Amino acid sequence: MGCTSSSKSQDKTKKGSPTPSRSSMDYKMAGKDNLLQPSFPALNSQQRLSDAKARNKVELKPGRSLMDWIRLGRSGEDLTGVGGKVLEVDAEELAKHNQINDAWIALRGKVYNITPYMEYHPGGEEELMRGAGIDGTQLFDEVHKWVNYESMLEKCFVGKLKSTPPAHRRVSLLRTLEPGGPANTNKSLLKANSTESKNGPMSPPAFKVPESPTLPKFDWFQTKTTVTLVVYTKWKSMKSDFVVIDKQGNNFLATLYIEDYIYYLHIELAEAISLHYEVKVNADTGKVDIILTKESEKQWPSVGKHLQKHNKTVKLKDQEITYRTCCVDSVSQVTHDSKLLCLSLPEGTRMCVPVGYHVHLQHKVSGMEVVRSYTAVTPTLTGEQDPRVKDGSVIYLMIKIYKNGALTPWIDSLSKGDPVEVSTFTGNFSEDRLSVCQNLVMFAAGTGFTPMVRLIHHCIEDTKSRVNLKLVFFNKREEDILWYDQLQSLAEKSDRFSCDYILSEADSGWSGKTGRITLDLMKASLPQQTEKSNLLICACGPTPFTNLVTKFAKELGYSESEYHAFQG
Incomplete structure (x- = not known):
């Protein structure tokens, strides 16, 4: 069981942009003893995912890729800003370093100078600055928990954060928010997280300890x-x-x-x-x-x-990210730049990845731990399925290879028997939503097709399901379309499945649709408004694409219960 180790339509179209990275920090400050609490709605909630402004990924300047960051770290340049000295930093000193040209953050008791990393952060400077000058541990865990920040920021290590009594920390933070205080923080944050009486100043709100779940x-x-x-x-x-x-x-x-x-x-x-x-x-x-x-x-x-x-419980958000050493069972070519990997889990392990969920792959590149997320797929849409998937002994991943990427050149080199570090699955899609909708319309761009694979397979294979499925598939060129032949075959065999292909860089031989996602195109792809109460819209692709689909869905009057965004 695995390897032994330690632990229907007639128009055509493609993918293009890289698989989006996990979003950058997004959080708010609150009046708890540690002064930090995940923002509401929760980052993985439907409210948050339906917000077109959430989890933006910015276009980085040339020379600001992850590999460029790795090279900078190896250049010998002082990235600490303190001459390489190891300091002891208290909360008040940390709060002083909250400017874009002088930004520190504390993570699990360690303080890092994130100033040099600003231009390399995929979420952009604004998002990263949300954590400047404060202890961002809880915030980081809410969004970036799967990232090895110690490896990423190793060369930016300033020193250790001095432990401060809770009461003193609250007073210290409030001081930084006063006029003339060191923190350049929007006053609305304090007001939003405090109570203000008519006759007195604002004070920190009371903190209520959440109840523990009932033990099964x-x-x-x-x-x-x-x-x-x-x-x-x-x-x-x-x-x-x-x-x-x-x-x-x-x-x-x-x-x-x-x-x-x-x-x-x-x-x-x-x-x-x-x-x-x-x-x-x-x-x-x-x-x-x-x-x-x-x-x-x-x-x-x-x-x-x-x-x-x-017989113990732990909150899901508090779970540690764990990895298992799997091995490559097979590698097959999907398109000119995409591969299908079958990974065998360790002997004794059973892990069936839920529909719409993903895993993280971890590998050390030039001394830095690099992690990327990939959605589990089926080995085929139309052929015989691998029984080991149902047994939970193998996982299939469809991955696009980027020649200048940080991780995918290594993935491109993998062959049968090679070890791969794979995390436990994460995600938030509810399979139950597929059993209550009559129409499922999926908007996918490039490898944003991967979460749709399991949705399509699940609905087609479920003998009780009568869901009508439509895939609107955006790519750059015809050669980029993942599993085009299988999609065409499925559309011919099933009266419940259809697919529209739309290319943004089509050549002269292409007779299908061209362009990019627009409000009119999306509206034309959806069932008549009278049917929308039985509709589920799903979207995945580069973050700007997913955000546009989200924005258009809201403008067309669809509610959160009728929409789900898969974020990379």
Whole structure:
């Protein structure tokens, strides 16, 4: 099971822009003891994703790519701004460094000079400046948690952040916001996060500790040949894909993703089991059965010894990003610059990536840890599927190769057997939305096609589904269209699927549609307004494209429940 290691339409069109990176920091300050709290709506919420202004990616100047940043870090130039000295920095000193030409940020107790990184940040200077002069740990985790900032900012290390009592930190921050104070912060931020009486000054709001989730109930039973671990989640949206299993020896860890938290089963099993796991979920009750096969038919005296994480919960946003060493099972060419990778998970691991979710690949480039996100796809749209995907032992990724990219040249060099560090999946798309809509219209640009693959496959393969599917696929040139032959074949075979191809740089031989996304084009691609209550619009592509689709959807009167943006 995997490799053993440590841990219908008749017009045609293409992709073009690089897969967008994760967004830059986006947060607000609040009156908690640590003075920081994720902004509302939450960054991954539907409200946030429907905001066309959210998660903008700017066009960087020439010579400001990630590889250029890596080269600058190796040049020997002092990027600390303090001559390479290691300082001890308190909150008041940190707050002084909040100008675009003098910006520091604290992350997990370490202070970095982010001034030289301003022009290299894909989210732009404005977004990065939101974290200048403050402890941005919680903010960073909300948006950039999967990024190895220690490697990225290693050459910008200023020193350690001195621990400051909570009460003093609050007073210090308020001082920085006073007229003449060191922080160049919009006063509306303070007003928005404080209470102001008619007769007195503003004061920090009260902080309410959120309630912990109700702990699921755990039980187990056995037969002559199996042991079944039972978890009563009471979550009707629970899916078997939300159960990840890792086993090394008799050490068994099941990670269950339940709404916005994670629940663990962590057991040193009493006896040996095979590496075949079966996970069943009752859709009415959310009850999860994890069925293990015994290696022998002997009766177990107990399920085993409960280990550290057993019967514990953690908030999803607080989960640490973990990686598994997978290996390349196969590589195949999709287009002139795109490949399909099949990655085998480690022996003993079961991880089925949910529909619309992605994983991160991590690799060290010139001494710096580089991470990129890729949405899991099916190995084909029209042919026989790989049963190992359903078993959770392999993952397929469709990746565009950029010759001057930071990570994809390495990906381009991979061959069968090579190791690849792959994270646990992340995402926020609800598969349940596919069961309640009658029309699914997908707007994709380039590799923004990848999340649509699983949506299309899911709806076509579901015998109960009668969803009408339409893909509006934007690319540069005809040769860039991913799986064109398969899309055409599917459109011919299925009366529920159609595809419009639109090219922005079509040659003289192209007889199909040309141009870019516009309000009129989008309106013409959608069902009549009387049907819109049964519609789901999905969009993915470079951030400017996705933001335009979002903006047009709102202008056409569609609500958040009728729209989902997949952000890279």
